[in-house]
Amino acid sequence: MMDPLILARLQFAATTIFHYFFVPLSIGLVVLIAIMETLYVVKGKEEYKKMTKFWGKLFLINFAVGVVTGIIQEFQFGMNWSDYSRFVGDVFGAPLAIEALFAFFMESTFIGLWIFGWDRLSKKVHLLCIWLVALGTTMSAFWILAANSFMQRPVGFTVNNGRAEMNDFFALITNGQLLVEFPHTIFAAFATGAFMITGISAYKMLRKQDVEFFKKSFIIAVIMGLVSSLGTALAGHSQAQYLVETQPMKMAASEGLWGESGDPAPWTVYAHIDTEDQSNSFEIKIPYLLSFLSYSKFNGEIKGMLELQKEYEQTYGPGDYIPPVKTTFWSFRIMVAAGSLMILLTLYGCYLAWRKKLDRPNTWFYRAMLWSISLPFIANTAGWIMTEIGRQPWTVFGLMQTKDSISPSVTSGQILFSLISFSTIYTALGIVMVFLFLKVIKKGPNAVDVDHDDHGSDPYAKEGYHAIS
């Protein structure tokens, strides 16, 4: 039988990565939709209502998958990681409970009011509902990141009765880690929504379908995309600097830095990493850049993994404290590359919008924007892999290791069962979701809703369908 620890980690990684495809897209889309509905209420133009409804359809499909995959997230701490839950529940449980109480209730109630309330609520109250959904999703991110930040940099607790007990709630929610992690993550989520809309709009403009509608959508989203991509990068910069102080091992691993960096420290673009030999056989470096990234100045040294390993052994006792270096190194680079591309693309998109050049063919650029829908997903995933893998061997840095976190009473057979069934249902959900997204996009904003037709048995025979397919 396989090791339950490996299976449990695999399940956590698989379910979390999958869940996190939908979460940032929901957070980003809902803000953009709220902006569109605000334009509708303020300007009173029907086209903004159409915009709200069209992008709203995609949002709702995505939201549903995000919600149901989120239930597993809350349950699996207790199911697979019961020793972790016992040890940190006193501290870690609080933000999770508050997330449910504050954010989940808000988003779920007001999403119901928003979907079903178009004819029953006044325009302004209806608008308020979508903004409250947006607030709920954003607050949800805040509280879950407060919990995650505790794992990266535990604060506001003391170890008592053999477990971590909270003694300063305020410290927990003003955790320096949270203050850099939250803006970084939330901007990235806004960018994810923005790139979905710019990508689909670019595709529709390429196909010359509803060009005016998609041009307007594109402009709103591309501005949002630029602002949030820049915001993500800036917040990421401060997050990296924070990392140097609080989790130097993760920083060193993400640089593939075994020995000393030297002063000033260069940034490694490419390295051929040999984890057995604990050295790199080939490297491409940009001088000064790592010093700048770490300290915002052109000098300063970074500690290497080998020295940190010695320090950690003294502090925490014997053990291997070096995380999987290659994964940390490359996920960081993939994230940065995707993020940089996002900035360049939206910058150019904003330039085109500003110079009123969106009506030109722009073929290569629109194609690029279509493919770029994937960029924020790649960056988000890589970012989380770097954060969570780079923290290993710890679940809570300096406090509890991953191998000590697992449920002692759960067998590998049970975890295998859940891993296989969750993966299967997630794969099916993913396929269905892509199918529904394509269907909505194909139909476009002007299609009449013919799906629910009780009088005809074959909805595909309807004109409304043929007109757009």
Next chain:
Amino acid sequence: MLSLNELWFVLVAVLFIGFFFLEGFDFGIGMSTKFLAKNDTEKRVLINSIGPFWDANEVWLLTAGGAMFAAFPNWYATMFSGYYTPLVVLLLALIGRGVAFEFRGKVGHEKWKKIWDIAIFIGSIVPPFLLGVVFSGLLKGLPIDGEMEMKAGLFDMVNLYTLVGGITVVVLCLVHGLLFAALRTTGSLRERARKLAHKLLIPLAALFVLFAVMTYFQTDIFKVRGLILGIMAVIGVICFLLAGRFIQVKRDGWAFGMTGGLIALAISGVFVGLFPRVMVSSISEAFSLTIHNAASGSYSLKVMSIVALTLLPFVLGYQIWSYFVFHKRVHEKEHLEY
């Protein structure tokens, strides 16, 4: 005065009562789509009757889970790892059901709808059953050792007693849901819902009596809290009789209130019986988890109390408002979202 540990025990109970009261009727609606609706339109009327609510109703379960994690981490850890396999099945059922509401109407094809109809039915009948099994297991006792680890085999979790518990919860949710349908639909659908609810009252009563008798022999809760449970049982009988009467005179709202009362009594009965334990150990009384040995520290409980007691009134406020906004019945001629 309640101690903080007692307050959190009550709050967790309240969250579960809220969950079963609210999600109970939309589980019931989900089940009834299978046999109450005569055609696709009626199915959609039923689904739309819970359309604006089901998601928020489900959050009560998430919040209850979160509250257990924060206030009683050992309870959360023991129960969720101990009941591993049933919870996996529960999650799969809830996932299928949740997306089914959103996905069902997106494609007009018959087969497509059929798939999601199955997901809605299974997703509405399996969770109340499993939760009934789990909650009766808490009362009956589970093999929890001195390390608070629950190592339960299949028959520790699933046995005659817990099966009866599971079936009782399913039928209770179904009747509750049918009365909700009577409250939110019109015409012949409404009549049929009411009629079926009436028909199911006797079987439901029989299940309740059976479960109570088995509880008397299988658990210690009547010995520990006989008086208060006795009083609750009497109130339960009154709710029952009134529910029957209200259905006969077509006062659907009042009848729905009575089945809601039954749910509240049943769930609080579990918690009254458990108190001050949260999970009974069948190995040794000393190994039972209680509101003391399973709880977070007093600082954490205090912070969480302030947060919860501040937020709950707002949550209740806007949720009640949402029911007020959608108080009108769902007509098949109007625009149906799902």
